[in-house]
Amino acid sequence: MFRTLRGIALLGCLLGSLGCHGQPPAPPPIPKGDYGAIIRYLQARIPKEMARENVPGLSIALVNGQELIWARGFGMADKAQGVPVTPNTAFRAGGISKLLTATAALQLVEQQRLALDAPIQQTLREFYVRSRFHSDPGAADRDITLRRLLSHQSGLPSEHLRDLRSTYAMGQMPMRVSGVWLSSPPRSQVAYSNLAYSLVGAAIERVSNKSFEAQMQTSLLKPLEMGQSSFVGTGTQLSFRALGYEDGVVSTDAQVRDLAAAGLWASPKDLIHYVQMLFAQGLYKGNRVLGSLSIDAMFTQQNTGNALDFDCQMGLGWFLAPCGDEPVGPGVRTYQHSGGGDDFAAQLSVLPDQQLAVIIMANDSNAEELVASLATDALRLMLQAQTGEAVCADDCQAPNHGLKLRHVPAAVDRKRLAGFYATAWGVFRIKDENNRLAGELAGFDFELLRDDSGWLRAQKKRLGVWFKDLGDLGRVQLNVITVQGRQMLTARSHGQRIAIGERIDPPPLPQAWADTIGTYQVLNTHEPDAPLSGISVRLEEGFLVIRGHLHDEPLTDYILLPVDNAHAVLAGNGYGLGDTVSRQVNGLSASGYAFKRTNAPHNRLNF
Incomplete structure (x- = not known):
């Protein structure tokens, strides 16, 4: 909910398949078994790309x-102190933390202290949910199981923003978020x-009778000899922890409340021990850390039959497919997880059939694409060294078509496609204007053209630094299809179809929600690094549009759909969407925050 516009650049890299960082030098041929050639290539490539991207x-x-x-560090952990x-060196692992949390939960399942398919409420008795999808409140609570939590299928909101930087104990979280929609x-x-x-994480604490950090050290980190790793909220200035940077400028060491989701500090060398345990079916140096059946469950697709997930396969904690990222090669199974935010970037990718893995971590917010491309290329080179054959994804070579094969959609096509689309990046507006199909997202403008296969392509219109011309590589293809009665904007990237957004038609606007148009400020928060300072609601072409604000920085626009006089939801499905906004006596509430109106109510609508 209410993302900053920094995330928009990542979508620009996705839709602009020329990449945001240019092309790296071509790797040399790798003879079978010659891992030294890979190391020499990466040693030359990595410093150049780090310098280019600061x-x-x-x-x-x-x-x-x-x-x-091979394990190697490059550059500075602390520029001011000259610490290399x-x-x-430990970095923030971000979302990679979830892999270890899922592993610790499965250890407790093996000990019969947790159950994968039992309601999590059996462990966290104070926790309950509210649901517009269930007629029986008890059924909604029963649907929240450990398996669904671990596979991101619980239906819970993506975030709870209130007190995101708090230091309160993890065990308080279930009580604080009880009643969430x-x-x-x-x-x-x-x-x-x-x-x-x-x-x-709270469930792990509850059944282990230990703090989360203590349980993780006892059950996982110490048995795996991960001596530089810990789950703590900040990186206390110790010699083995890197500072985070944004655009090369050192940033504040932010407190992480959701330790189980994003609180791990680790080095790639430490995380290799975790991967080696998985490759050995749960053994590390002869000691049993996790049962082989638990590893099988972790790597078993959990979202089979979910039409809205398209080609994205999810295990317990692990993504079992690239989910829109560039694959290592045709038919090469790849399991992965990335970590970003708080001015760090990381990726852990494994090829389970070949038992190859790469882990890369960096300490700048803008390093996510660099980390991802290095991880993919390193795995390709290792696979080549293992097999003696070069590896490339199906679409590594530019297809033989370009701008001459694109055409403006026909009038009937433009009329069908024009509309507002709810995406995790904000409102994607497609308009039929001046006999062209124009697109706009977060202030970035482009034109949509049809290719010879009937797919839509984003053509840069004015701000060329963001949306790239797809004429040469043409990897990303867009279209609108109907799935389960919903009009979904999808992209085909690297041979995979992924969801981008959902078309939303203007709903009837109750007077109660029309009266919410205005600006609001957060009430009763003393968070030094609060993710929100206010919100605003406006009317645009029949839609209520809600926008978050962080001091003077505008956040992303979302479509607000009234459900009844008291509740509305952020339109769409996926990360940050579907969340509930409630009307209060003199304001609104969302994600744990109360917002007080700061201007006079909007004039009433005339129906």
Whole structure:
């Protein structure tokens, strides 16, 4: 809910398949078994890309089965103090934390202290949900199971923003978020949720009778000899922890409340031990850490039959497909998880059939694409060294078509496609104007053209730094299709279809919600780094549009759909969408915050 516009650039990289960082140098041929050639290539490539993207520090580790091929640090963990990155430097792991949290939960399932398919309310008795998808409140609570929490299918909101930087104990989280409204029906789709993993962490604490950090150290980190790893809210200035940077400028060491979702500090070298345990079916140096059946469950697709997930496959914690990212190669199974935010970026990717893995971590907010491209290329090179054959995805070579094969959609086509689309990045507006199909997202303008296969392509219109011309590579293809009665804007990227957004038609606007048009400020919060300072609601072409504000920075626009006189939801499905906004006596409430009106009520509508 209410993302900053920084995330919009990532969508621009997705739709602009030329990439945001240019092309890296071509790797040399890798003879079979010659991992040294890979190391030499990466040693030359990584510093150049870090310098171009102004990334202060980066660390990488490569593994083949039980063998650590290479671990190396580049650049600075602390520029001001001149502290270099070493293989033992710990970085914020972000979302990669969820992999270890899921593993710890499965350990407790093996001990019969947790159950995958029992309601989480059996462990967290104070926790309950509200649902517009259930007629029986008890049924809604029963639908929130550990399995669904771990696979992002619980239907819970993606975030609970109130007190996001708080230091209060994890065990308080279930009570503080009790009564939260579900954003989607449980088991209907994957919608990434940090809130869900916070509840998993609370359940781990509850049944282990230990703090989350103590339990993780005892059950997982110490048995795996992950000596530089811990789940703590801040990176206390210790010699082995990197500072985070934004655009090369050191940033505040933010407190992380949702430790189970994003609180891990680790080095790639430490995380290799975790991967080696998985490759050994739960053994690490001969000691049993996790049962092989639990590992099988972790790597079993949990979202089979979810039409809205398209080609994105989800396990327990793990993404079992690239989900729109560039694949390593045709037919090469790849399991992965990335981590971003708080001015760090990380990725852990494994090839389970070949037992190859790469882990890369960097300490700048703008390093996400650099980290992802390095991870993919490193795995391709390791696969080449293992097999002796070059590896490339089906679409690594530019297809033989370009701008000459694109045409303006016909008038009837433009009329069908024009509309407002709810996406996780905000409102995607497509308009039929001047005999063209114009698109706009977060202030970025482009034109949509049809290619020879009937797909839509985004053509840069004015701000060329963002939406790139797709004429050369043409990897991303857009279209609107109907799924379960919903008009979904989809993209085909690297041979996979993923959901981008959902078309929303203007709803009837009750007077009670028309009266909410105006501006609001957050009430009763003393958070030093609060993610929201206010919101605003306006009317645009028959839609209520809600926007978050962080001091003077506008956040993303979302469509607000009234459900009844007291409740409305952020339109669409996926990360941050479907969340409930409620009317209060003199304001609104959302994601745990109360907002007080700061201007006079809007004039009443005439019906």
